[in-house]
Amino acid sequence: xxxxxxxxxxxxxxxxxxxxxxxxxxxxGMHTVIAKNLNAMPGITARTxxxxxxxxxxxxxxxxxxxxxxxxxxMAHGDVDDRIVEKVVKRVWEGMGIIFxxxxxxxxxxxxxxxxxxxxxxxxxxxxARMWVVEPGHPIAAGLGNCFELDKEEMYGEHFDIxxxxxxxxxxxxxxxxxxxxxxxxxxxxxxxxYFQPGHETYPTYYDPxxxxxxxxxxxxxxxRPCADVQYGNFQPLEEIKKK
Amino acid sequence: xxxxxxxxxxxxxxxxxxxxxxxxxxxxGMHTVIAKNLNAMPGITARTxxxxxxxxxxxxxxxxxxxxxxxxxxMAHGDVDDRIVEKVVKRVWEGMGIIFxxxxxxxxxxxxxxxxxxxxxxxxxxxxARMWVVEPGHPIAAGLGNCFELDKEEMYGEHFDIxxxxxxxxxxxxxxxxxxxxxxxxxxxxxxxxYFQPGHETYPTYYDPxxxxxxxxxxxxxxxRPCADVQYGNFQPLEEIKKK
Amino acid sequence: xxxxxxxxxxxxxxxxxxxxxxxxxxxxGMHTVIAKNLNAMPGITARTxxxxxxxxxxxxxxxxxxxxxxxxxxMAHGDVDDRIVEKVVKRVWEGMGIIFxxxxxxxxxxxxxxxxxxxxxxxxxxxxARMWVVEPGHPIAAGLGNCFELDKEEMYGEHFDIxxxxxxxxxxxxxxxxxxxxxxxxxxxxxxxxYFQPGHETYPTYYDPxxxxxxxxxxxxxxxRPCADVQYGNFQPLEEIKKK
Amino acid sequence: xxxxxxxxxxxxxxxxxxxxxxxxxxxxGMHTVIAKNLNAMPGITARTxxxxxxxxxxxxxxxxxxxxxxxxxxMAHGDVDDRIVEKVVKRVWEGMGIIFxxxxxxxxxxxxxxxxxxxxxxxxxxxxARMWVVEPGHPIAAGLGNCFELDKEEMYGEHFDIxxxxxxxxxxxxxxxxxxxxxxxxxxxxxxxxYFQPGHETYPTYYDPxxxxxxxxxxxxxxxRPCADVQYGNFQPLEEIKKK
Numbered sequence: 001x002x003x004x005x006x007x008x009x010x011x012x013x014x015x016x017x018x019x020x021x022x023x024x025x026x027x028x029g030m031h032t033v034i035a036k037n038l039n040a041m042p043g044i045t046a047r048t049x050x051x052x053x054x055x056x057x058x059x060x061x062x063x064x065x066x067x068x069x070x071x072x073x074x075m076a077h078g079d080v081d082d083r084i085v086e087k088v089v090k091r092v093w094e095g096m097g098i099i100f101x102x103x104x105x106x107x108x109x110x111x112x113x114x115x116x117x118x119x120x121x122x123x124x125x126x127x128x129a130r131m132w133v134v135e136p137g138h139p140i141a142a143g144l145g146n147c148f149e150l151d152k153e154e155m156y157g158e159h160f161d162i163x164x165x166x167x168x169x170x171x172x173x174x175x176x177x178x179x180x181x182x183x184x185x186x187x188x189x190x191x192x193x194x195y196f197q198p199g200h201e202t203y204p205t206y207y208d209p210x211x212x213x214x215x216x217x218x219x220x221x222x223x224x225r226p227c228a229d230v231q232y233g234n235f236q237p238l239e240e241i242k243k244k
Numbered sequence: 245x246x247x248x249x250x251x252x253x254x255x256x257x258x259x260x261x262x263x264x265x266x267x268x269x270x271x272x273g274m275h276t277v278i279a280k281n282l283n284a285m286p287g288i289t290a291r292t293x294x295x296x297x298x299x300x301x302x303x304x305x306x307x308x309x310x311x312x313x314x315x316x317x318x319m320a321h322g323d324v325d326d327r328i329v330e331k332v333v334k335r336v337w338e339g340m341g342i343i344f345x346x347x348x349x350x351x352x353x354x355x356x357x358x359x360x361x362x363x364x365x366x367x368x369x370x371x372x373a374r375m376w377v378v379e380p381g382h383p384i385a386a387g388l389g390n391c392f393e394l395d396k397e398e399m400y401g402e403h404f405d406i407x408x409x410x411x412x413x414x415x416x417x418x419x420x421x422x423x424x425x426x427x428x429x430x431x432x433x434x435x436x437x438x439y440f441q442p443g444h445e446t447y448p449t450y451y452d453p454x455x456x457x458x459x460x461x462x463x464x465x466x467x468x469r470p471c472a473d474v475q476y477g478n479f480q481p482l483e484e485i486k487k488k
Numbered sequence: 489x490x491x492x493x494x495x496x497x498x499x500x501x502x503x504x505x506x507x508x509x510x511x512x513x514x515x516x517g518m519h520t521v522i523a524k525n526l527n528a529m530p531g532i533t534a535r536t537x538x539x540x541x542x543x544x545x546x547x548x549x550x551x552x553x554x555x556x557x558x559x560x561x562x563m564a565h566g567d568v569d570d571r572i573v574e575k576v577v578k579r580v581w582e583g584m585g586i587i588f589x590x591x592x593x594x595x596x597x598x599x600x601x602x603x604x605x606x607x608x609x610x611x612x613x614x615x616x617a618r619m620w621v622v623e624p625g626h627p628i629a630a631g632l633g634n635c636f637e638l639d640k641e642e643m644y645g646e647h648f649d650i651x652x653x654x655x656x657x658x659x660x661x662x663x664x665x666x667x668x669x670x671x672x673x674x675x676x677x678x679x680x681x682x683y684f685q686p687g688h689e690t691y692p693t694y695y696d697p698x699x700x701x702x703x704x705x706x707x708x709x710x711x712x713r714p715c716a717d718v719q720y721g722n723f724q725p726l727e728e729i730k731k732k
Numbered sequence: 733x734x735x736x737x738x739x740x741x742x743x744x745x746x747x748x749x750x751x752x753x754x755x756x757x758x759x760x761g762m763h764t765v766i767a768k769n770l771n772a773m774p775g776i777t778a779r780t781x782x783x784x785x786x787x788x789x790x791x792x793x794x795x796x797x798x799x800x801x802x803x804x805x806x807m808a809h810g811d812v813d814d815r816i817v818e819k820v821v822k823r824v825w826e827g828m829g830i831i832f833x834x835x836x837x838x839x840x841x842x843x844x845x846x847x848x849x850x851x852x853x854x855x856x857x858x859x860x861a862r863m864w865v866v867e868p869g870h871p872i873a874a875g876l877g878n879c880f881e882l883d884k885e886e887m888y889g890e891h892f893d894i895x896x897x898x899x900x901x902x903x904x905x906x907x908x909x910x911x912x913x914x915x916x917x918x919x920x921x922x923x924x925x926x927y928f929q930p931g932h933e934t935y936p937t938y939y940d941p942x943x944x945x946x947x948x949x950x951x952x953x954x955x956x957r958p959c960a961d962v963q964y965g966n967f968q969p970l971e972e973i974k975k976k
Contacts (some may be wrong), residue, residue: 095869113359115357115358115359115432116337116432117433119476120476121475121476121477121479122477122478122479123479123480125481130970132646132666132667133960134646134648134669136921136959136960136961137827137921137924137957138960141959142957143960145961146960146962155479158621158634159622159624161337161433161474163432164410164431164623166898168652171659171667172667173665173666173667176481177481177482178661179620187408187869187870188360189360189361189405189868189869190869191869225871225874226874227868227869227874228865228874228876228878229877229878230403230865230868231365232363232364233366234365234366234367235367235401235422236367237421238862238879339625376889376910377716377891378891379675380678380715381677381678381679381715381716383713385715386714386715386716388717389716390717390719401864402864402865402878403864403866403868408867410654411896416911422905423905423911425866431625431626433624434624435625469627470627470630470631471624471629472624472625472630472631472634474634482618482635581848581849581893600847602847603845603846603895603920604825604920607964608964609963609964609966610967611968647964649962651895652919664969666967676847676895677848720853720891722853722855723853723887724855726909
């Protein structure tokens, strides 16, 4: 079996701003850290693409060669070209997996795929986040314990304005008193979608082995697999029926 | 309790074309038949709006005064102004009910709310359609038997490219050999959405009392009701917690 | 419209034990407090039934006259007669609503209806519990804010071993670091089921107006309503089809 | 990776009755045909067990060595020992996959796992059954077309009294006018459950390559896989929190 080909998409704006804390945490960008960690996993080959590359690094060829995309964006959602968004969404429907990380809840492709406002509560206050497993048999939870923690994360709180997840894998407890559906799965036509809450740009979240284990599990779960044929449009009665 | 205020939206193009069969079945438009039938139901007051009116008949005031909208469109989905679509979608998120009828599966607001391609198989062949109740306890099925029928309907067949319904109320059997999830419910934030398959423009579907009973039930089920408050954005810890 | 007839079922053992704290909090039993509060709500008439009455107070007549049952049990789940359990379960399938409170997660009728082990984590440590609304449009959340609190509750933590809820209305944050799906809905045939976590026997939970508001909302949501007819067994082709 | 170990459980009563048509279709029992076909698939090793063996062939050792069980029963559901049923159900919760075939909808372990009545409509009339794929991306639909057919099957019709499936993979169209949710998935704790409608004892259904392809896919989908740890019961606050 050949490797799962991942394209790690990063907005890569905060990290280039030397006045921003994230430039110290992720001097080469979050995407490079995520990609490096994924490349260390067996069966996964990751490359990167960023907003300021031509076509945001998502040419037709890159899209065609991508099995799973991860998406992180925050300050520049509006700079993403709608035509690229439509191409990404179409690829998801056709079977490409996609993993939305943290503030990508407000990214164009996530909102487009959800059909909801995707809003939530938030607070930057260096709070402990504890993620509890609520579907222990889900492949994305493979190898985890009851829960896992980050010492500091941005708080995201309910209500999270999304369609009911097809599977709810994690719920996060935040030190300051909130909860959040932090690991959510959806199927849209042939494509699988995972939203995963951790990853504020000023914390070293993507250096954390458990966080990366979850993302690796999610890459495997969202990766395309053999499907049934789908045919749409004008459809004549099947012969067996016609003959009757 | 005051009446549920319904706006019956109709594309109203086929019916104005005297060469089209639907001009004989619905000489004043499908929307007038639907609205008349709804107005005969206790607790419901219906008005109409159509594509070729200014702002498609969906001014801010009309939208503000609408509890539930029904939507039928077919040949002119592309003529619906995107700004109106966004207003309709926003109203749904805020709690306005919406019922998509038949070929509205390809309408802009339905596709926008679903986040999927919404495609399906179809065939115009005067086929019997039998709708089976698969969630007998659902309010939209109230008062029905095991199933109900239309002597002739356009066939719509699976795969129907939608998000998994939050409730699947009806599955239709078509004479020519296909099946279709013909009565589907979704909740999106505070709004309730129902898709109902029957209603090809050349058949007298909306004169059928059982079809209208279902639509009436759906008006009642999708109507806005008291909700919890929702707050989004930057959120400070609640005082009780702060004090600790 | 006539009142919703509620039977508040209570195990009523802890409260009769004068050495037990709950005998001070609920000297006449939790069930009497719940019933009194429900009786103060318009459109609801509540009576009580307890374990140590003949047939646990759930005679065929009582069951036939019950629209919605609430169930609280803890130390004596095993003393509930399996024949009564089967009668209760059958009534739920036929349309009787049922609300399981707190430790009723391990009651016989809940386990029977869920088909799972229904286990969870727990801790008695006087911890604050904050219940967040995650489906603000659900009728059980009507009139609530973003969240509501109890100053002290028993901690119940994930993983909660239940089938995926048809609707997840509340998630609770516990002071000690856990989360719990504390308001869960299921539909089983014509019957509606709600599980609600608060209600440890040593805390005055059922005197709390918001808790009772939720239970009142749940009574209204689980109450029987008109359904479609359901027919099972050997089934001949419908005449319309036969004739072809 | 070692083979998935399947135990094909068959009631094996009809087939031993020489006056019954199934004794001609399946002279050595349905279970032997299913097991033989599964053994021809790469990565699967199947054995059989039947009702009239000691402990129905399901000793503790057999259960411990079973990754996935398939279950067919019909006339003798009541002869299955409740203690064996409980052991099977417990194994499912722990992660053993289980596939219920045809009339096993009324088997003890299926009813126990569902918590519903599991009733349906039926008719033996040599009718064509056409199974449509409604979740084309589901692994159980891998490699199929839009639909597949059986020339003759027993009709099973809605309403099928089950909990809403976590995934609905197939809906069957029956020649005589009915529809049926014929391929349904549920997750219960760590275990995966699939119900598949085809397989009346007087038709050669389990010789059909497409039917067996679906069952093979279902074996792979229900097979146990790495999970998160689950801990239940009295739970002390995690140290990290305690220290605060």
